[in-house]
Amino acid sequence: MAENNEVLRFDNVTKRFGETIALDSLSMTLERGEVVGLLGPNGAGKTTALRILLGLIKPTEGQATVYGFDTWLQPVQVHQRLAYVPSEFNVWPNLTGGQILDLLGALYGGYDPDIREQYIERFNFDPNKKGRTYSKGNRQKIALIAALMTRADLLVMDEPTAGLDPLLEQEFQTVLREAKSRGQTILLSSHVLSEVEVACDRVAILRNGRLVEYGTLQDLRHLSARTVEATYRGDPPDFADVTGVEDVVFENGHVRLQVTGSTDPLIKAMAKSEITGIQVREPTLEELFHSYYGEEPVDG
Amino acid sequence: MASRDATFEQTGAVATMTPLAVWFRLLRHHLRLLAPSSIVWILLLTGSAAFVAGFWVDNFPTEEDRISLAQSVEGNPAFEAMFGKGISLETIEGFTMWRAGGPLIPAIAIWGLLVATRLGRGDEDKGHDELLLGGVLSRQALLGSAIAALAIVISIYTLLTGLTLVGVSEITTAGGWRYAFATGVGFAFFATLGALLVQITPNRSIALRIGLGLIGLAIGVRILSVLETMPSWLPWTTPFGWFSEVGPPGDGSDVPFLLFSLGTVLFGVGALTLSGRRELHGSMLLQESESAHHTRPYDSLWVHETRQTLPAFIGFGAVGLLLSAIFALVTNDFVEFIDEFPAFADALRGFGLDDPSDPSAFIGLIVSLMVLVVTLYAAGHVASMRDDEASGRLATLLTLPLERSRWLVVNTLVGLGAVVIISLLIGLGSLVGSAITGTMLDPGDALRAGLNLIPIAVLFIGLAILIFGLYPPLTAPLIYIVMLTTYLVVMMDAFLDMPGWIIALSPFEHLALVPGEAANLTVSALFLLIGIAGGIVGFLAFRSRDLRMD
Structure with a gap:
């Protein structure tokens, strides 16, 4: 059974497709009410992880559970508490948007029609058109409304804002905050790093099927290099043997460097010179992401 | 880097191509397709x-x-x-x-x-x-x-x-x-x-x-x-x-x-x-009409799957009904021809028809020709299940509290229901067509002729589900190849002079020409048995395999 607030657990989950290891011993948990971002480039294993979570594919090793239910063996119990927004929503071409929402709502086990209407209005969606006439953005709106109108305990979203215009992306941020305030748990796989940075409590970074980092942004920032910029008079400070300092660049009484770990040795080194100004900047999520992936593209 | 250089050279070459040269590239692409x-x-x-x-x-x-x-x-x-x-x-x-x-x-x-x-x-x-x-x-x-x-x-x-x-x-x-x-x-x-x-x-x-x-x-x-x-x-x-x-x-x-x-x-x-x-x-x-206000409830899997198969069902049903009716219009002419040419009647006796000069013999021939309408619909129905899986629409449904087994069973039953109705429409068409030209066919015979097509359709549905469960990408190509090959083997038997055992492998060879001859209950039972067995194995395989999307 699930422990207290635990909503989701990947327990040493591995998935192989022939010789290819798509997911390698993934272990992570989500607590109730958390918003967790899932990041990684192409082939990192994000889609495989989500498909295992949804019970669409079977883990080769390990176990994934949602509210204590095995995602492969007990998918119906899992899906009673979960709603999913895919990145590419293929609709039934001969059904109207309204009929698709009817069907998905009915198969979920019911929904509040008022809430549905509310989201239709907020996302400025016309439910009376045939599926084949909707643009990508409008198809995405159907997936979002269908998931949100169920008030499911866990929302699993894979690139949910793909195809939405900037105004609706903003509306989506508001919707996410509301969902979080209602106590809904959200797993958000996204390429929009600013979206993840604003919305997520924790971030999981996958690379080549392995979880390389999982923690709050604050944790990740502490583990990563911070940028320090300072101005000085007279002789430049000497950082030659200072622990954790690298990428030092001097330029006309100005120095810029990266520091990892404790800043104490750096401050002591600086104290030997006449420092007239200092600024320490935490890395953005984008910088963190690039620090894990180097030049690899930020893609799904 | 060799690969980067090659790409650069290729890009440069495309940029300098004339519209005519590009058109010929496109022609090559179309020919390849x-x-x-x-x-x-x-x-x-x-x-x-x-x-x-x-x-x-x-x-x-x-x-x-x-x-x-x-x-x-x-x-x-x-x-x-x-x-x-x-x-x-x-x-x-x-x-x-x-x-x-x-x-x-x-x-x-x-x-x-x-x-x-x-x-x-x-x-x-x-x-x-x-x-x-x-x-x-x-x-x-x-x-x-x-x-x-x-x-x-x-x-x-x-x-x-x-x-x-x-x-x-x-x-x-x-x-x-x-x-x-x-x-x-x-x-x-x-x-x-x-x-x-x-x-x-x-x-x-x-x-x-x-x-x-x-x-x-x-x-x-x-x-x-x-x-x-x-x-x-x-x-x-x-x-x-x-x-x-x-x-x-x-x-x-x-x-x-x-x-x-x-x-x-x-x-x-x-x-x-x-x-x-x-x-x-x-x-x-x-x-295409963009606006389509809907008032009827659309809130169950049964309604959904029925709605999805409706266009194909109407198409195949109409073709079966009309073609069997039109062919049956010439029943009298066929009977007269048989009376005039006993040698042809003898040849038809070889197919199992006791009395080829009876109108029911011709109806049996017509309905047996129409079997392809029913089996093509059956195969197409299962192929559309695979299409739903490949497009990701099935994944959308299966992330709801809906069991895989329920989806497959509902879909299969909807397809079987359509198969029964299309088979009966073919029987009805032959009844109506022959009645128009004054040949009174027993309605019971027309019903039996239609029902006789169901077991072979069940066989193909079962085989298609078996492929769908075991190796989904091959569902449509394999079932159509098997069906058309086995049908052609029987049709071409007269020309090819193939070994008997090859002809015997074709299920169409064993289809009785009801009502011209009595239904072969053993064969029908065997078709049903193989179809159901194939369906069950496919069902079990589908339940335990990964979904495969394009």
Whole structure:
């Protein structure tokens, strides 16, 4: 059974497709009410992880559970508490948007029609058109409304804002905050790093099927290099043997460097010179992401 | 870096290509798209014509046999309904045109329509044309390339068929090439019709449905025109009637060549003109209704799956009902023919018919021909399940509290329900058709004839589910190949002289000609048993496998 607030657990989950290891011993948990971002480039294993979570594919090793239910063996119990927004929503071409929402709502086990209407209005969606006439953005709106109108305990979203215009992306941020305030748990796989940075409590970074980092942004920032910029008079400070300092660049009484770990040795080194100004900047999520992936593209 | 340099060089080369060179690249692309299916079609069509020509030589060796054949078949409405008008059947040229061309020309029409709508609109509907049109080519150039590719394919078909007939059979050079050109120009007519339809409809699917509807209508009119009560000009209102008039060199009419050619030019020019005027993803005439307020509840899996299969069900049901009714209109003529030619009656007894001169024997033959309508629907139903999986729509449903097994069972039961109704509609059609011409068929016989088709359809549904469960990407190709091969084996038995055990492997070989003969309950039970067993294994495999999306 699930422990207290635990909503989701990947327990040493591995998935192989022939010789290819798509997911390698993934272990992570989500607590109730958390918003967790899932990041990684192409082939990192994000889609495989989500498909295992949804019970669409079977883990080769390990176990994934949602509210204590095995995602492969007990998918119906899992899906009673979960709603999913895919990145590419293929609709039934001969059904109207309204009929698709009817069907998905009915198969979920019911929904509040008022809430549905509310989201239709907020996302400025016309439910009376045939599926084949909707643009990508409008198809995405159907997936979002269908998931949100169920008030499911866990929302699993894979690139949910793909195809939405900037105004609706903003509306989506508001919707996410509301969902979080209602106590809904959200797993958000996204390429929009600013979206993840604003919305997520924790971030999981996958690379080549392995979880390389999982923690709050604050944790990740502490583990990563911070940028320090300072101005000085007279002789430049000497950082030659200072622990954790690298990428030092001097330029006309100005120095810029990266520091990892404790800043104490750096401050002591600086104290030997006449420092007239200092600024320490935490890395953005984008910088963190690039620090894990180097030049690899930020893609799904 | 070698690979980066190669890419750079290639990019540079494309940038300096002339529009004509780009157009030829596109033509090559279109030919590559056409190649796999065209090879199969050409081999099948050319081979069938050669077999028929060989059959004539083997089975009617003497002048007397040939004259007897012509006298017994020419002008008989039953045979004309099935194969079209027979002209100079005592000659190999006349017989090949009638016996091979008659049944093959509808298949050629469907082939032309399928490939033309695919090249003309398939890529556009999938959003690929935006990429192609982003370069130096216009939409007219795109369609022009598709039409040129079709022209090359049909030239190859015509050449191969002409050479094969002249080379391996006793057919004269003029006769062989006449057959090849007649079927080739028929293909061109229907292919350009397809190219035109995709300009005036909102997408390929609608164009295809309208095209298939027109072909069905044209076949129906051609069959109706054999009735004595119909006006003599009626065959000239349908392209299949034109083909019936072609006949062998010297005895037939050359007007059909002119009509097919004129139609091809008109459709082709029309398609090219309209393609330059319409918007991408647009339509020149028909517009798809965007607004469709719905008032009926759409809130259960049963309603959903029924709604999804409805267009195919209506199409197959209508074809089954109408064709069996139209064929049954000539029941009396068939009975008279059997009375006049006891040798033919003896041949039919070999198929298990106790009394071939009884109208029910002919109804049994008709219904057994219609079995393909039911089995094609059955295979298509399971193929559409795979389509749902590949497109990700099934994943959408299965992330809801819906068990995989329930989805598969509901889908299968909806398909089985449709199979039962289509089978009964075929029985009903034969009852109505024969009743119109004054032959009172026992309604119970018509019902039994329809019901007799269900077990073989269950067999194919079960086999298709087995493939779907074990290796989903092969669902549609494999089940269609198995079905069409086993059907053709039986149809071609007379020409190929294959070993008995191969024929016995085909389920169609064991289909009783009910009501002309009693239903074979053992065979029916075996079909059901294999179908259900296959279905269960497929069901278990589906429950325990990963979903496979494109």
